[in-house]
Amino acid sequence: MVRTTLWWCHPLADSYTAAIAHHLSEIARSHGPIETIDLYRNDAMPTGGDALVLIHPTWWSAEPAALLQGMERLPASVSYRCVMTFSTHGSPRWVNLAEGRNARRNARRNLTAHVGARRHKWVALYAMDRIDDDARRRHVDAAGRALSRELRRLRH
């Protein structure tokens, strides 16, 4: 059994980020108990477990401010073994590299240190404004497979 918290953040309940979150919640449910927190409609805080899964768009090379605020309020007592981030970018990968990959660095260095996690996995879709619906659907499936792999790894 792997206890997973899905912490997702987008103003629109019918957004692409929401579609990823719903798909990942189905995957995570098949591996054990899950806690889903939609930051825009629920201000609960993650309570700890095995995997913390962040799902968010990237705005100005970083997380939306609402998620940043959630991280600032995260109690120090909350702990996870692994943090995974599923993010989407309007701009291509090279632009995000030039801007410093701030969301990735923040999750990989600051958030993992805060929750005591030893591992961080980053799964991102770049240039999403320029790709077609098929490519977006393929990314949702790929994100599900990546989550499944990671949860299987945590179980062993």
Next chain:
Amino acid sequence: MMLADSVRAQRTTVVGVTDAIVLVTDGSTPARIFAERITATGRKGLYVVHADERTIVMSSQERLAYDSDEPVLDPIALLDGVALRAVSTLAFAIAPTPFGLPSSVKGWIDRTLAPGLAFKLDERTQRMRPGLVHLDRLVGIDVGDSTGDSRGARRIIGRAVRVACRPTIRVKWFGPRRLGAAHDGLCQW
């Protein structure tokens, strides 16, 4: 005085003034003190924005409007945008948190630096064109106690926001030990 009135009154202080400044603070006590010290010098053309909890969350209506012809709905964010068009320096006075840029300032960036003001999207190529090309300086001032992730905050201001400016813009970062130099700079520029 209503908040919108006070912002409108401030706006008149930057319009028509050369070398005016928009100074965005994270609303923390050290940042407010820093802004008050600059204000106390009587520097003309200073427009101070104290970002706070109100500026953090982009609502669903705001997100829908973001892709429309009127991307900003919040009246205060609109006025901040008008002031930003009239100045030559954009400065941030922040106390970095363990997660980098304070969420209040990130919220201000998300909601104020909207399409049409900060950038324009080329409809054919979907590439971003800078919109803040009139700015001469982009300044970050770390007023924190050195416990936060200053580098993360610096990257968002110095790299991500810089993308919306012209390539030759001067970017300055002042650490906690150089507040005097930041103060002098903001008074002289």
